Amino acid sequence: MLGSRPLRVACIGAGYVGGPTMAVIASKTSPDAVQIQVLDISEERIAAWNSDRLPLYEPGLTELVFGSRGRNLHFSTAIEDGIKWADLIFVAVNTPTKECGIGAGSAADLTYVELAARQIAAAADTPKIVVEKSTVPIRTAEALGAILEACGRTSFEILSNPEFLAEGTAVRDLCEPDRVLIGGNLETDSGRRAVETLTELYAHWVPRERILATNVWSSELSKLVANAFLAQRVSSINSISALCELSGAEIDEVARAVGLDARIGPHFLKCSVGFGGSCFQKDILNLVYLCESFGLNTVADYWRSVIAINDWQKQRFTARILHGLYNTATNKKIAILGFAFKKDTGDTRESAAIDVCGNLLQECAKLSIYDPKVPAEQIWTDLTRRCRRTRDELAHYVTLAESAEEAAMNSHAIVILTEWDEFRTLDYAKVYKGMCRPAFLFDGRSICDMKALSQIGFVCYAIGSPVDSRIRLR
Ligand SMILES: NC(=O)c1ccc[n+]([C@@H]2O[C@H](COP(=O)([O-])OP(=O)(O)OC[C@H]3O[C@@H](n4cnc5c(N)ncnc54)[C@H](O)[C@@H]3O)[C@@H](O)[C@H]2O)c1
Numbered sequence: 001m002l003g004s005r006p007l008r009v010a011c012i013g014a015g016y017v018g019g020p021t022m023a024v025i026a027s028k029t030s031p032d033a034v035q036i037q038v039l040d041i042s043e044e045r046i047a048a049w050n051s052d053r054l055p056l057y058e059p060g061l062t063e064l065v066f067g068s069r070g071r072n073l074h075f076s077t078a079i080e081d082g083i084k085w086a087d088l089i090f091v092a093v094n095t096p097t098k099e100c101g102i103g104a105g106s107a108a109d110l111t112y113v114e115l116a117a118r119q120i121a122a123a124a125d126t127p128k129i130v131v132e133k134s135t136v137p138i139r140t141a142e143a144l145g146a147i148l149e150a151c152g153r154t155s156f157e158i159l160s161n162p163e164f165l166a167e168g169t170a171v172r173d174l175c176e177p178d179r180v181l182i183g184g185n186l187e188t189d190s191g192r193r194a195v196e197t198l199t200e201l202y203a204h205w206v207p208r209e210r211i212l213a214t215n216v217w218s219s220e221l222s223k224l225v226a227n228a229f230l231a232q233r234v235s236s237i238n239s240i241s242a243l244c245e246l247s248g249a250e251i252d253e254v255a256r257a258v259g260l261d262a263r264i265g266p267h268f269l270k271c272s273v274g275f276g277g278s279c280f281q282k283d284i285l286n287l288v289y290l291c292e293s294f295g296l297n298t299v300a301d302y303w304r305s306v307i308a309i310n311d312w313q314k315q316r317f318t319a320r321i322l323h324g325l326y327n328t329a330t331n332k333k334i335a336i337l338g339f340a341f342k343k344d345t346g347d348t349r350e351s352a353a354i355d356v357c358g359n360l361l362q363e364c365a366k367l368s369i370y371d372p373k374v375p376a377e378q379i380w381t382d383l384t385r386r387c388r389r390t391r392d393e394l395a396h397y398v399t400l401a402e403s404a405e406e407a408a409m410n411s412h413a414i415v416i417l418t419e420w421d422e423f424r425t426l427d428y429a430k431v432y433k434g435m436c437r438p439a440f441l442f443d444g445r446s447i448c449d450m451k452a453l454s455q456i457g458f459v460c461y462a463i464g465s466p467v468d469s470r471i472r473l474r
């Protein structure tokens with residue numbers, strides 16, 4: 001509440017962060033206390049948020065949105081009006097890696113953040129708290145403040161409040177966050193008041209001891225560092241998966257034994273074909289660029305190696321498939337199970353599947369792809385972009401299947417790229433009957449029971465497990 005009326009919250013950017021975050025805030029507060037407008041330039045996205053079919057798949061999200069929409073949660077493209085109306089404005093726009101110019105390939109592209117700042121400056125005529133929700137390089141809040149001050153007609157307080165939700169578990173992560181980080185200017189009264197306003201908003205459901213106030217720069221940097229540490233753990237376990245395959249150790253046993261040490265902990269030690277998602281690579285590259293711009297080249301190289309291992313893991317996995325298939329995949333049907341970057345999301349951004357499929361297509365394999373949540377159009381877009389070929393050119397090599405069984409029918413190999421639960425419990429004995437001989441299974445997520453599959457007759461390879469002698473190594 002602000003005095004006698006509800007706190008008015010706007011969020012610029014109705015994407016994977018803006019949509020779920022605002023839906024959770026709405027569900028945890030009453031219409032008398034908080035009113036929310038989620039704003040986006042994309043008419044299509046806003047129309048989808050206002051429809052029965054939300055623009056993204058996230059477990060539990062539909063129920064939340066349906067429960068609050070029209071009550072205290074509103075989706076709109078009227079950005080100027082929304083800004084004027086709001087007391088507090090989250091900026092949750094995309095911050096991709098720059099594609100050209102200085103820092104291309106590593107620095108963050110802040111075009112959308114700056115545009116949002118200019119939209120706020122142009123529309124605002126009463127004081128606003130502007131909350132940087134997007135993941136940004138350290139000191140972006142300073143630039144935001146400078147733009148708002150130079151172009152605006154009122155006063156602004158800038159806060160950094162990075163988001164730590166993971167896709168697939170976004171609702172749970174937002175409802176029960178490990179911590180909420182708020183960076184603000186704690187040296188001034190207005191700065192402290194702004195931090196308190198945002199703290200009160202979260203305190204509707206987050207225990208106060210989990211809400212952490214820091215200075216703005218620590219908050220901005222912590223987000224990049226958290227992602228870099230998480231990705232580093234995945235690359236660490238993936239590097240050891242290669243050693244396991246050649247030495248007789250089992251990666252899952254090693255991960256369990258290592259993770260039981262309380263100082264190390266069990267999370268993020270699941271080996272895989274490589275991490276994906278819109279954040280890890282982008283944020284590490286951003287950190288690398290930041291280090292380089294401060295002349296910390298050795299630190300930059302250290303973090304760059306996390307990405308190098310990830311790229312190598314994807315290549316290594318493809319090479320295993322190719323060698324296993326007697327060094328030729330030409331015209332062989334290969335069933336691709338899973339295209340999303342992880343289970344429980346339809347998001348394919350930076351998915352390892354794009355690279356593995358791209359590599360197999362270069363070998364002239366015929367891919368039959370099945371994913372339970374990724375829209376067909378998205379798969380075509382990703383593959384045409386990755387292969388630099390038209391959809392018509394690719395259509396000879398790529399088909400999309402309606403089920404895992406359909407994808408596997410008459411194939412030489414099954415390749416698991418996403419750890420969807422349904423791939424653990426597939427009737428593999430039945431699937432095996434419909435496949436060419438020898439029938440191969442390459443498990444890029446180490447989710448299948450290799451012994452059981454071998455007994456059925458499959459020639460199996462699971463990332464991080466000793467390699468079956470029937471799989472050629474080169
Ligand atoms: N995806 C995640 O899981 C996740 C988690 C934590 C943090 N982040 C960070 O949050 C930010 C947003 O990520 P996302 O995945 O939600 O991106 P997204 O691409 O899904 O959504 C961004 C939205 O912002 C809109 N937009 C861009 N500029 C705009 C403007 N000027 N006015 C109005 N709308 C505008 C776009 O149309 C788009 O719908 C990024 O900085 C990302 O690194 C993402």
Ligand SMILES: O=c1ccn([C@@H]2O[C@H](COP(=O)(O)OP(=O)(O)O[C@H]3O[C@H](CO)[C@@H](O)[C@H](O)[C@H]3O)[C@@H](O)[C@H]2O)c(=O)[nH]1
Binds near residue numbers: 271272276
């Ligand atoms: O043990 C593991 C854990 C993850 N992954 C892979 O790593 C990638 C990223 O997974 P995850 O972190 O669960 O999903 P994201 O949605 O990318 O979330 C990360 O990136 C977000 C955006 O910044 C942050 O907010 C989250 O805290 C951070 O976990 C995926 O491809 C996973 O399959 C593994 O291979 N092994």
